[in-house]
Structures are given as C-alpha cells and as structure tokens.
Amino acid sequence: MFVRIDGKALAARLREEIGRQVSRLRQHDLVTPGLAVILVGEDPASQVYVRNKATQAREAGMSSFEYRLADSVPQTKLLDLIERLNRDPEVHGILVQLPLPPQVEESGVIQAIDPGKDIDGFHPINVGQVAIGGPGLVPCTPLGCLMLLKHQLVDLSGQHAVVLGRSNIVGKPMASLLLREDCTVTVAHSRTRQLEDLCRQADILVAAVGRPQLIKGDWIKPGATVIDVGINRVEAEGRTRLVGDVDFATASDVAAAITPVPGGVGPMTIACLLLNTLQATCHQYDIPFPDDIVSRAWGDTTAEPT
Numbered sequence: 001m002f003v004r005i006d007g008k009a010l011a012a013r014l015r016e017e018i019g020r021q022v023s024r025l026r027q028h029d030l031v032t033p034g035l036a037v038i039l040v041g042e043d044p045a046s047q048v049y050v051r052n053k054a055t056q057a058r059e060a061g062m063s064s065f066e067y068r069l070a071d072s073v074p075q076t077k078l079l080d081l082i083e084r085l086n087r088d089p090e091v092h093g094i095l096v097q098l099p100l101p102p103q104v105e106e107s108g109v110i111q112a113i114d115p116g117k118d119i120d121g122f123h124p125i126n127v128g129q130v131a132i133g134g135p136g137l138v139p140c141t142p143l144g145c146l147m148l149l150k151h152q153l154v155d156l157s158g159q160h161a162v163v164l165g166r167s168n169i170v171g172k173p174m175a176s177l178l179l180r181e182d183c184t185v186t187v188a189h190s191r192t193r194q195l196e197d198l199c200r201q202a203d204i205l206v207a208a209v210g211r212p213q214l215i216k217g218d219w220i221k222p223g224a225t226v227i228d229v230g231i232n233r234v235e236a237e238g239r240t241r242l243v244g245d246v247d248f249a250t251a252s253d254v255a256a257a258i259t260p261v262p263g264g265v266g267p268m269t270i271a272c273l274l275l276n277t278l279q280a281t282c283h284q285y286d287i288p289f290p291d292d293i294v295s296r297a298w299g300d301t302t303a304e305p306t
C-alpha cells in the first residue's frame, strides 16, 4: 500500500510535544527558550519562512526576537548584532536566514555564531560533530528527513541510500546522518553519470537538487522510500504552483512511500528548528534534554535527535 508521508501532521505533533516541554521548563521557573532570527533583505520566500519560524516559536511558548536588516547592510553590522546575541542571556538559539545578499560573506557570518546557539547546525564545529557522530546541533532539514525515514522504515540499517545533491545545508549532512544509521550511502550531484540508473538502485532516495519534477517514476526502484526536499515554484496556466524535485504522480505508482511538496519535509524543518532551540537551551542550563521527545510526540520508535 502506498504511503504519502504526512510531514505536516507529524511536524504539528512534534511542535505540540516541544510546547509541553517548554511549559515544563517555564513552570519550574527554569528558563524560557529564546530564538533570535535575523533576516537580511526582502526576499519574499525568506520573509514567509522567518515569519513562520517566529510564529511557531511563540506558539510553542518560546520567546522570539526578530531582526530585519536592509539588503545593503555591511557585514560588520551583521557581525556586531550576532556578537550581541551571542552574549544575550535571553537568547538561546540564533539563526541567519539564507540566502544572504552578495556583499555579505556567508561563511564568516555562520562562524560568528556561538556554536552552542547555532540552532541551524551550520557552524563548522557542529558540521564536524555530525560527521564524526559526536554531540552537537544537527541541521534542521536533514534531521527532519531522518525522522520521517525512521517513522516510515524504523530500521535503516543496510539500506542503499542515494542522496541527490551535495549542499552543505542538506546533501552532505544527510549523507553523514544516513551513514550513522548504517546505510550504504551514495551522494550524487550535477556531474554524476548515469544518474537514472543510480537512482533505480536506491532503497532510500533523498532528492535535494532544486530541479522541478526531475525524478520520474521510472527512475525509482519499486518499493523505495522517497524523501523530496525540493521546493520549486513553477508557472503553469497563469498560476504559480509549488512542486518538489520528484514527479509525485508517476513516482507514487512505483515507490512505497513519498513525502509530498508542500506538506512533507518543509514543515519538519521548522519543527526541528524549535527542537534544536529547546536542546540548545537545555544544554546551556545543564538541564537534561528529554531524549524521547520524538517518540513521545509520535508514539513510535522514530529517530531521536543526537
């Protein structure tokens, strides 16, 4: 039986459980987790994502601090703000929404964030921890993908996972996380030869290439589990529609399970951001982090954050 993996519903349940944990911290007068979000410029999609992050943080009982900077902001001003937030005791998680305008150098900005408050998990210290299987903050999109995979499959050991895309935000950390689950991992990208043949060998296919509906049903192994990370806006018949990197209609005839777009990975990204904020807060206050939070939310054996 084909399964449409309902990331939207699973993310809502996870956010509810995070909210319960936040109110537990607040009831005991321990701390109110605080999330600071920095947006540079006026990219319409980024504005929506930042608004959703702030709203969902408040709904979970967290404090939310939003900083909107002009598109032309000098790098030094952005770094000064990050430095101030690093020292602010009411802020436990900091993120800078990507993409950044061309005059701002992304890696310098990411490295300015205190690794303990880097709830995006983009700082080289957290990237390194994910790669060596150590403690640290895991990037939200691959963490959400892993949770959806474990919800669907429970045990990933021995599965051949093909990750399409090698970005620092999704492809590379996704490959590290799947290796930690004892998958056999292949990372493919724009220069990979015989891409279709490779995809057909995948028990697990994670598509993060940003090419609308590139992956058709005949690229997929029968019974595979497909995670679609793509968020592509396409114009059709005078309307804008959101589609993934996977052609859902043909893929659903072949795959066992697929995440839809919208309503799959995207909502999990923001739920995992709140989870990372809770984790960062607990760590900063030496409060035990409730390791079973995902299974509490979903009532199953799904992956726990690391």
Ligand SMILES: Nc1nc2c(c(=O)[nH]1)N[C@@H](CN(C=O)c1ccc(C(=O)N[C@@H](CCC(=O)O)C(=O)O)cc1)CN2
Pocket: 045, 048, 049, 095, 096, 097, 098, 099, 120, 140, 141, 231, 242, 261, 262, 263, 264, 265, 266, 267, 268, 269, 270
């Ligand atoms: N600092 C960061 N920047 C960016 C990240 C990130 O994780 N950290 N990821 C993306 C954008 N992103 C979060 O920031 C994000 C993208 C999409 C969604 C989402 O819920 N999508 C919905 C559809 C929404 C729509 O209509 O556009 C869905 O898939 O159902 C959430 C978060 C790049 N930048």
Ligand SMILES: [Mg+2]
Pocket: 165, 166, 167, 189, 190, 209
């Ligand atoms: Mg690529």
